[in-house]
Amino acid sequence: MDFKSISGGQETLCIKVNKVYDWVTRQADVPLIALNAVDLGESLFFDCPGGVTPTPGGSDDPCAFLGGNVTVECFPTDELGTPIDPLAPGAILCQEIPQPEGRATGQFQLPDGSTVTLQKVKVLKKGFVVVRVSNPQGETCTSNPIPWAVSEKFFLCAPPGTFLQCEITDFECDANLICRPAPTPGAGFVFQQLDISINLCQNVQMEALVKLEITADFCQPRPDMPFVCPPLAFPPQCPTVFPGPGPSPTPA
Template identity: 55%
Template sequence: MKISPIGGCQETLCIKVPKVYDWVTRQADIFRTFNRQTGLDELDFECTNGFTPEADPCLILNGGNGNSTLGINCDNLNVECIITDAFGNPVDPEADNGIICKEITDPRNRESFEFTLNGETVTLQKVKVLKKGFFRIQVSNGNGVVCISAPQSFATVEKFYLCAPRGTTLQCHITDFQCEAVLCCRDDGTFEQVDVSINMCQNIQMEAIVKLEITADFCQPRQEIPFECPPLQVPPQCPEVFPGS
C-alpha cells in the first residue's frame, strides 16, 4: 500500500549516515596443535568422574589400561570445539564481541601504497586487523563421562589494502564460523594430540560518518489492520439429557 508523505511534497533533507569507503571479504584459517604430555598439560582437562587435574581423556574415556592394541585412534570419541570467552563461558562467535576483531594499526597514520587496477593507479592504505578469541575442547564417550579443557586462546593478524583515509574506522563482522577438533590416542591408550582447525569468514569495511543532502519524501505509519475479537464459542447443548422434562 502506497503511503502519501506528510504535507504531500518532497523536501531537501540533511541526514547523517555511515558511508562505506571500502568493503572486502576474506576467509581466515587458524590451526593449533597440542602434542603429548606438554599439550595435555596445556589443555588441563577436567572430567566429570573426578579425574582432575591432568586428566587424560584417552585413558578415562576409552578405559585404557596400558594394554591396548588399538594403535593411534582418532575416531571412537566424540570431540567438540566450543567457542568461549576468557572465562570458559560459551559465546556465539558470530555475535558482536563474540570474537574480537579490531584494527591494530594507528588509524591516524596508516601507510599508503599505490596499485594499478583496471589500468588506473589507485592509492590504498595498509590496515592490520587482529582476530582473537577462546575455545574449549570437550570430549565424551556416550556413557555420561565428559572431559573438558581449560579455555585456550587463538589469534591471527592479517594485512588488508583498503581505501582507508584518515577519519575512517574499521567495521569487522564475523560470519560462517567453524571450529573443529580431532583427538588422537596412542597405542597404549594414552593421549597423543589434539588438532584444532578454526575457519571464519570476515566482512571488513572502512566507514566514516558523513552528512548528506538528499531530496525525499517524509513518510508516516501505515494504517493498522483492524483486529476484532471473535465471538465467544458456546459449547452445544445436549437436549437429550439436560434440562430434564
C-alpha cells in the first residue's frame, strides 16, 4: 500500500511548543555535611541489626558495632529512605526560589564588546541521602535519611513569562566515617565524625510556551513489516498402530 501526503506537499503549520530562551550547564557542590558525636542520636541515627542502642529512641554506634575497619557508601533516597534514581525526572527537587521584587535585571558585557540584559534566577535543589557502613564480616549499619540542600544564582535570559526547567544529569555522593578508640582501653571504637560530600551536574533552561508558524511535511506512518504465518505442523503418527490398516472385509 502506498502512503501519500495529506495535501501532496508541505504545509504551513501553527504549533504550540516550549521555546528555550536560555540554557546552561553547571556542576553544583553541596556544602559539606559534617556530623559529629553530638549529632549522633539527635539529627543522625544509625540502625545496626543486633546493635545496642545507648538510650531509648537513640542511635546505634556504627563504630562500636562494626569496629574500626569499615566501608562507607552513600546513595540518594526519598524522605523515607527508599533508594531512588537521581536522574529520573522529579526524583530530586529543583525549583526556582521566588523573589519578592521579581527577577533582578543586570547588564553584562560579552566577549565581542556588546552588552546583553540578563535576569537573576535563584534555584533550589534538595533531597535525601542514606549512609550505609559495613565491615568485612558483612555486618551493616544504615543511617536515617539525611536531608541536603543547595541554593544557586544564575544570570539567564529569563524575561517575565518564562519558567525554569531543571534536569539533573549526574549525581555523586561520598561519605567518610571517622572512628576513634574508645576511652576504655580494649573497648573497641566509638563514633567521632561523619562527613558527606555531594556533587551533581545539571541542565538549567528558561522556557516559555509559544505558538510558532512553520512550514513542514506531515509525518506519515512507515509500511508495516510483512509477517508470514508459519505452516501448520502436526505431530507424526504411528499408522501401523493407529488408526491401523483398517477392518478386514466381511465375507458375503
